[in-house]
Amino acid sequence: MINDLDLEKLTDHDFAKLEEAVYTYQVVVIRNQSHLTPETQYKITKMFDPAMDTYGHGGMHRAKASVIARDLSPLPKVPQVQLLGNGLIKNYQGISEKLLVHPNHRVFHQTQLSTEEEAAGKTRFYRWHMDAALYRLNPPKVTSLFGFKNPGTRRQTLQYDDGSNSEIDVQLGTTAFISGQRAFEILSPELKDFCFRTKVQYAPHPYLWMSKARSRSTGLGMVSEGKELSVDELPPIDEKDIKIYPMLWKNPVTNKIHLQVHPSAVQDLITDGKRVGDLTKVREILWNIQRPSINPENVYAHEWKDGDLVIFHNRGVLHSVVGCLTPDDIRIFQQCNMASSDEPIPVTKEDFAPYATVKA
Numbered sequence: 271m272i273n274d275l276d277l278e279k280l281t282d283h284d285f286a287k288l289e290e291a292v293y294t295y296q297v298v299v300i301r302n303q304s305h306l307t308p309e310t311q312y313k314i315t316k317m318f319d320p321a322m323d324t325y326g327h328g329g330m331h332r333a334k335a336s337v338i339a340r341d342l343s344p345l346p347k348v349p350q351v352q353l354l355g356n357g358l359i360k361n362y363q364g365i366s367e368k369l370l371v372h373p374n375h376r377v378f379h380q381t382q383l384s385t386e387e388e389a390a391g392k393t394r395f396y397r398w399h400m401d402a403a404l405y406r407l408n409p410p411k412v413t414s415l416f417g418f419k420n421p422g423t424r425r426q427t428l429q430y431d432d433g434s435n436s437e438i439d440v441q442l443g444t445t446a447f448i449s450g451q452r453a454f455e456i457l458s459p460e461l462k463d464f465c466f467r468t469k470v471q472y473a474p475h476p477y478l479w480m481s482k483a484r485s486r487s488t489g490l491g492m493v494s495e496g497k498e499l500s501v502d503e504l505p506p507i508d509e510k511d512i513k514i515y516p517m518l519w520k521n522p523v524t525n526k527i528h529l530q531v532h533p534s535a536v537q538d539l540i541t542d543g544k545r546v547g548d549l550t551k552v553r554e555i556l557w558n559i560q561r562p563s564i565n566p567e568n569v570y571a572h573e574w575k576d577g578d579l580v581i582f583h584n585r586g587v588l589h590s591v592v593g594c595l596t597p598d599d600i601r602i603f604q605q606c607n608m609a610s611s612d613e614p615i616p617v618t619k620e621d622f623a624p625y626a627t628v629k630a
C-alpha cells in the first residue's frame with residue numbers, strides 16, 4: 271500500500287521502486303489517485319513492458335459471443351484503457367452515456383444463488399483468471415486497475431457453494447486475488463513435481479470456445495458437460511497461435527516459482543510429453559491442484575477506496591471479480607494491460623532443485 275505517491279509526477283526512480291514492489295508483493299495499491307488521467311494510466315502500465323502496444327486481448331475480446339466482450343469497452347481517447355463497472359455512466363472520459371453491467375455469476379456459473387440469497391447479500395467469485403488472450407498473444411506482465419468510483423458501502427458474504435461451507439465477508443464489488451507463489455508452495459511434494467513436469471495447452475479462441483460451457487460455483491474452472499464449441503464453430507485456427515505454457519512460471523525479480531494456470535481456458539495437460547487427452551480428467555486434475563489456493567486464508571479481497579490504482583503482477587497472481595450489484599450501484603473502473611512481447615519465464619531444473627523429491 272502506497273499513500274504518498276502522485277502517479278502524475280512519477281520519476282524514473284519512483285518507477286524502478288514501483289516495478290520492484292509489484293514483482294515482490296504481486297499486488298500494489300496506490301491510494302489517492304482520483305486525478306489520474308487515462309493517458310497516464312496507459313503510460314505507466316506500458317513502462318512495465320515498453321516493447322508492446324497491443325491490448326492484452328488484441329481485438330479478440332470484441333467477438334460478440336466471447337465471455338469477456340460484455341465486460342469491457344475501450345475509452346475513445348486511449349483505447350488500450352478499458353472502461354468497466356456498473357450502472358448508467360454519463361459524461362465520463364469522452365463517453366456521453368453508457369450502461370455498464372458488473373459481471374455476475376448468473377451468466378457464467380452452472381448453479382446460481384437464489385433470489386433470496388442475493389437479496390440477503392450473498393455473492394460469489396465470478397471467474398478466477400489472469401488477464402490473457404491465451405491464443406496468439408502472450409499474457410500481459412502487469413495489469414493496472416483504477417477504481418475511480420465505488421458502489422455503496424454495504425458488505426456481502428461470498429459463498430463457495432462447493433460443499434466446503436467456506437465463505438468470506440467482503441466489500442461490495444471487491445476484487446479478489448490469490449498468489450501463484452503461495453499456490454505452488456502449499457502443494458504436496460508429489461503435486462509440485464507433477465506441475466514441474468506438466469505443460470498446459472490452452473484452447474484456441476478460448477473465450478469463444480468456453481462461451482456455452484458453465485463454471486464451477488467457485489469460478490475456478492468449468493464444469494464438464496460437453497458444451498465447448500467445436501472446431502467448426504470457432505473462427506479459423508492457426509496451429510502456431512495455440513498457446514502451450516509450463517504450469518510453473520518464474521518471477522523475474524524474486525526468482526520464486528509461481529503456479530500460473532487459467533483454469534477455465536485449459537484444453538489439455540501434457541506431462542513428460544504425454545497428453546491427458548480427456549477434458550473432464552484435465553479439469554479434475556487442475557481442481558485438485560488449484561482448489562487449496564483459493565481457501566479463504568489465501569485470498570486477498572481488496573477493500574477499494576475511490577482513487578485507488580492497483581497494479582498487479584498478472585503472471586504471478588490469479589484474480590476474480592466479486593459481487594452482486596444492482597443497477598443503482600454505480601461503479602466506474604478502468605483497466606489497462608498490454609500483451610507481452612515475450613513468453614513467461616519457465617522454471618529450470620536448477621530452479622526446481624530445492625523442491626525435487628527424486629534427485630537426478
Ligand SMILES: [Fe+2]
Pocket residue numbers: 399400401589
Ligand atoms: Fe481480469
